[in-house]
Structures are given as C-alpha cells and as structure tokens.
Amino acid sequence: MIQSLKAIIFDLDGVITDTAEYHYLAWKALGEEVDIPFTREFNEELKGISRMDSLEKILLLGGRQNDFTIEEKTALAEKKNAHYCRLIEGITPADLLPGIKDLIATLKAEGLKLGLASVSKNAFTVMDRLELTSQFDTIVDAAKILKGKPDPEIFLKAAEQLGVEPSECIGIEDAAAGVDSIKGAGMFAVGIGSEETLSKADIVYENTEKVSFEEIVKAYQNK
Ligand code: BG6
Ligand code: MG
Numbered sequence: 149m150i151q152s153l154k155a156i157i158f159d160l161d162g163v164i165t166d167t168a169e170y171h172y173l174a175w176k177a178l179g180e181e182v183d184i185p186f187t188r189e190f191n192e193e194l195k196g197i198s199r200m201d202s203l204e205k206i207l208l209l210g211g212r213q214n215d216f217t218i219e220e221k222t223a224l225a226e227k228k229n230a231h232y233c234r235l236i237e238g239i240t241p242a243d244l245l246p247g248i249k250d251l252i253a254t255l256k257a258e259g260l261k262l263g264l265a266s267v268s269k270n271a272f273t274v275m276d277r278l279e280l281t282s283q284f285d286t287i288v289d290a291a292k293i294l295k296g297k298p299d300p301e302i303f304l305k306a307a308e309q310l311g312v313e314p315s316e317c318i319g320i321e322d323a324a325a326g327v328d329s330i331k332g333a334g335m336f337a338v339g340i341g342s343e344e345t346l347s348k349a350d351i352v353y354e355n356t357e358k359v360s361f362e363e364i365v366k367a368y369q370n371k
Pocket of ligand 2: 159160161162163168195196321322323326
C-alpha cells in the first residue's frame with residue numbers, strides 16, 4: 149500500500165479515451181456554421197469547459213456574443229451535442245487510449261479507489277460504452293455540478309463521494325482548466341499533453357502511453 153495515497157480521479161475526454169477529438173470536430177463544424185472558424189490552438193481553451201461555456205467562448209472569439217437569444221444559443225449547443233453523440237455512437241473498449249487499460253488494472257491491484265470527474269453530460273454513456281462503469285468506485289454527475297472547471301468543485305465532489313481527503317488523491321487531466329481544478333482542490337496533478345499548456349501540473353506526460361505509475365507515486369510522495 150502506498151502511504152497516504154488513496155484514490156486516483158480521472159478526467160474522461162482526452163485522458164481515458166480520445167473523445168476530446170470528437171468534441172473538437174463537433175465544435176469546429178458548429179463554429180463554421182456561425183462563421184467563426186477556429187484553430188486547434190484555440191480549441192485548447194475549450195478543453196474541460198462545459199457545453200454552454202464552450203459556446204460562449206466561441207461566440208466571443210467571433211465577436212458574436214450578442215447576436216443570439218438564449219433560445220438560439222440553446223439550439224446551437226443542442227446541435228453540437230447531436231453531432232457529438234453521432235460521433236461517439238461506435239465507441240467500444242478498443243477506444244481506450246494506449247496504456248489506460250493497464251494503468252487501471254495496476255491502480256486496482258494497488259487497492260486504490262477510482263473516481264471520474266468529467267463535466268461532460270455524456271460521461272455515463274461513454275463510460276458504459278468503454279465498459280468501465282463497474283471498474284470505477286464513483287462517477288460525478290456533471291448535471292449536479294454548479295461550477296465547471298477550472299473551479300475545484302468537481303474534483304472535491306469526487307473525493308467526497310469516495311470518502312477520502314483531497315490530499316490523498318491524484319487527479320489526471322488533459323486540459324489546462326482541469327489542472328487548475330485539481331490544484332484548486334488541493335490535489336496532486338498529472339497532466340497529459342504539452343508541458344507548455346499544462347505547466348501548473350505536478351508532472352506532465354506527452355501522452356497516455358508514456359505514463360509511469362511508479363514515477364507518479366515517487367513524485368507524489370516527494371511533494
Ligand atoms: C469536457 C470536454 O469533458 O466535457 C469538453 O473536455 C466538453 O470539450 C465538456 O465541452 C462538456 O461535454 P458535454 O458532453 O456535456 O457537451
Ligand atoms: Mg479532458
């Protein structure tokens with residue numbers, strides 16, 4: 149048993165599976181529809197951000213934040229979600245990112261609790277399709293979260309549902325807003341992606357394949 153470490157809390161999109169790419173494709177299509185094309189670089193700012201907050205960011209980018217009524221904005225967000233739902237229809241356990249299956253097996257063998265802290269309202273569906281739901285001790289319901297990432301609420305909620313202290317948790321994220329949420333919750337943060345974007349994480353891996361649990365534990369214990 150690793151001293152004091154009790155739980156690992158995962159983000160979903162872009163950490164467990166590559167749905168971050170599907171969110172990007174669906175937002176990009178919607179952006180083009182409202183004449184606001186955007187780059188992958190801008191998309192980094194959308195990662196980890198709730199559906200409506202993402203739409204607001206896109207409209208602001210195009211200077212169109214005052215061009216739509218609330219009803220129209222809701223319809224735009226629903227359209228993006230319908231597109232996203234079509235893209236995730238065929239997800240299977242084969243869509244786990246490299247190394248994630250083994251990482252989960254290692255964590256369970258170590259007796260650690262597993263939590264999911266995703267702001268996606270599609271998280272339960274994706275976890276079911278990946279056949280991971282029964283492997284996790286808790287999944288936070290995004291519909292019950294008042295403040296999205298970067299607010300720490302969702303990671304604190306995951307720790308509370310697991311019955312552990314934030315200091316006994318490690319959070320894993322691919323989004324800058326997600327790393328802020330983990331750090332704000334007082335947890336050790338593992339980033340998946342570029343060092344530059346995730347500079348506030350305690351340790352960063354370029355991709356999931358490179359994640360080393362032993363290295364993370366060492367870094368956590370030396371904190
Ligand atoms: C996050 C994604 O996990 O969920 C964001 O990183 C996405 O890109 C957000 O916007 C909300 O997802 P959904 O499925 O509720 O629209
Ligand atoms: Mg993510």
